[in-house]
Amino acid sequence: MSESSFADQVDRLVRRRKTEKVMCELEDRTPVPEAVASKNNERVMRALETAGWAPFHFPRKVDRLAEPWRAHVLWHESAHKLAFYLRDELEVKSKLPLLAAASSALVLVTWLPEFYDEAQREGSRLPRETQIVRDEEHLAAASAMVQSFLLLLTAHDMGTYWSSGGILCERETLEHLGVPAGEQLLAAVFIEYPEMHDDSRVRKPGSQRNRRSEDWIRPVTL
Secondary structure (H helix, E strand, O other): OOHHHHHHHHHHHHHHOOEEEEEOOHHHOOOOOHHHHHHHHHHHHHHHHHHOOOOOOOOOOEOOEOOOEEEEEEEHHHHHHHHHHHHHHOOOOOOHHHHHHHOOEEEEEEEOOOOOOHHHHHHOOOOHHHHHHHHHHHHHHHHHHHHHHHHHHHHOOOEEEEEOOHHHHOHHHHHHOOOOOOOEEEEEEEEEOHHHOOOOOEEEEOOOHHHOOOOOOOOOOO
């Protein structure tokens, strides 16, 4: 493959990635067949590992891990149980339970602020401005990781929706899912495997896709 054709493929992949919210009633969900799950679960894990090559500036050094992000993976059965937990126990009225019920997998990507409370800020020897920059770097790096993950899933023809999480961001929900304290939810990535694409489900495209422009690009001449 020539360098130009590879670049063209990457270009098309980036432009092909899109938001699609897939929803169904909790009692109407279609279980993912074992063979479909086995093949695609492996691809999701591989995509996560590859997305982990996103750049980060400062080593976070939590549990001896340098990365400022973590990924918590719920396969379809766990995502379905989460849907019932959100609807029946937390009485969530938003679309989150419907999204979880329809997902083939759900990946919660968190980032690890270095100075997530005032006590930590006061106890640090770093100036406040440096603390802010550190956390901005950690958040930016985790966002780059999420985008890489979405592109890799798109390459496998998987549908994706990056949600900010709603009630999934709250400490009670994160504790229910076993997410350690100190991690903040950045992205709830709802995934639909290509074999599970069903037109009977409710589908809503992202609202910003057709609002793209190039007016934010400014060449600088000195």
